Amino acid sequence: MNTTPNLPAYRHQRFYQGPVRAVIFDWAGTLVDFGSFAPTQVLIDAFAGFGISVSMAEARVPMGLAKWDHIQQLGLQAGVAQRWQERYGKPMADADVDALYAAFLPLQIERVAQYSGLIPGTLTVLAQLRERGIRIGSCSGYPRVVMNPLLVHAASQGLTVEHAVATDDLQAGGRPGPWMALANVIELGIGDVRACVKVDDTVPGIAEGLAAGMWTVGLSLSGNETGLTFAELEALPLSEQAKRRDAAAAKLAHAGAHYVIDSIAGLPAIIAAIELRMAHGDQP
Known part of the structure; x- marks a missing residue:
């Protein structure tokens, strides 16, 4: 007895030659x-709330990533990392990223339409x-x-x-x-x-x-x-x-x-x- 379910017949094409779907x-x-x-300026403002200046050029480097990851990568950049170290006496940790993200998020929600x-x-x-x-x-x-x-x-x-x-x-x-x-x-x-x-x-x-x-x-x-x-x-x-x-x-x-x-x-x-x-x- 054939117990194979009736599934749609999707056959892989070695070369797709149809239209853009x-x-x-x-x-x-x-x-x-x-x-x-919207993403970059609000990130700059969030870092400023922690006493850290970030340039627009620095803020743009990790663009495209999820915003928590963006903040983390921004904090690893040489200039930003140095300024964080000088202010807080330690490298930025995940807990700091969490705090920055918590400050960033309501600002982003408030301003996204503006931009x-x-x-x-x-x-x-x-x-x-x-x-x-x-x-x-x-x-x-x-x-x-x-x-x-x-x-x-x-x-x-x-x-x-x-x-x-x-x-x-x-x-x-x-x-x-x-x-x-x-x-x-x-x-x-x-x-x-x-x-x-x-x-x-x-x-x-x-x-x-x-x-x-x-x-x-x-x-x-x-x-x-x-x-x-x-x-x-x-x-x-x-x-x-x-x-x-x-x-x-x-x-x-x-x-x-x-x-x-x-x-x-x-x-x-x-x-x-x-x-x-x-x-x-x-x-x-």
């Missing part, structure tokens, strides 16, 4: 918050993806208590996604591991990770997409690597914009991004390029 977006610096200031205006082109691009039947997922280094008010604020501006994973939603953890991206694959019912594209402005976010087996697209100007508001960027001479674009793009490409573009506004052309490559047998 889903795009998994980061949030700050990708969909909202041009320049990614999270839509990045130009976001609504247009998402509408174009939906017209093509491409599913919209997302994930973030924000914990759930920050993600929830961010989702409400984004919706008030017309931005909604089908699924959003916060960094503390999963027992396995967050970036640079693949778990948040893969949680989107499961929730959206995508049968092949090679049909997915991860879009992010940070090195850990690119690593996340690569670990999940996805195509990855880095954002050079709208996110953490350039770290300017839209107005500040527009005010720069074109030569300086190009210099900053090149530096950010080089870092994201070195991290393994398959493509690097300025912002989400350039994504539709990249989706078309990825689909053309897959049609010819290329894989992420």
Whole structure:
């Protein structure tokens, strides 16, 4: 007697040659918050509450990680570690990270909406993806208590996604591991990770997409690597914009991004390029 259950017939394809099925977006610096200031400025303020000065450049180095991990890595940077040692007479310990995180979190919840205006082109691009039947997922280094008010604020501006994973939603953890991206694959019912594209402005976010087996697209100007508001960027001479674009793009490409573009506004052309490559047998 055949006792094999009637399961869906998912047959592994050696080469995936279909269309893009889903795009998994980061949030700050990708969909909202041009320049990614909500996480960085609040971290600076949290450290200031402990008598430790942190520069914006220092705060940006661990961007993309879960915020507890971000604080820990920030405290391990040579300059910050030295200032902590001088003030407290000992290296920063996990208990100190806990205390900083406890101070950071209510500030982040209070201010996330303040910084999270839509990045130009976001609504247009998402509408174009939906017209093509491409599913919209997302994930973030924000914990759930920050993600929830961010989702409400984004919706008030017309931005909604089908699924959003916060960094503390999963027992396995967050970036640079693949778990948040893969949680989107499961929730959206995508049968092949090679049909997915991860879009992010940070090195850990690119690593996340690569670990999940996805195509990855880095954002050079709208996110953490350039770290300017839209107005500040527009005010720069074109030569300086190009210099900053090149530096950010080089870092994201070195991290393994398959493509690097300025912002989400350039994504539709990249989706078309990825689909053309897959049609010819290329894989992420």
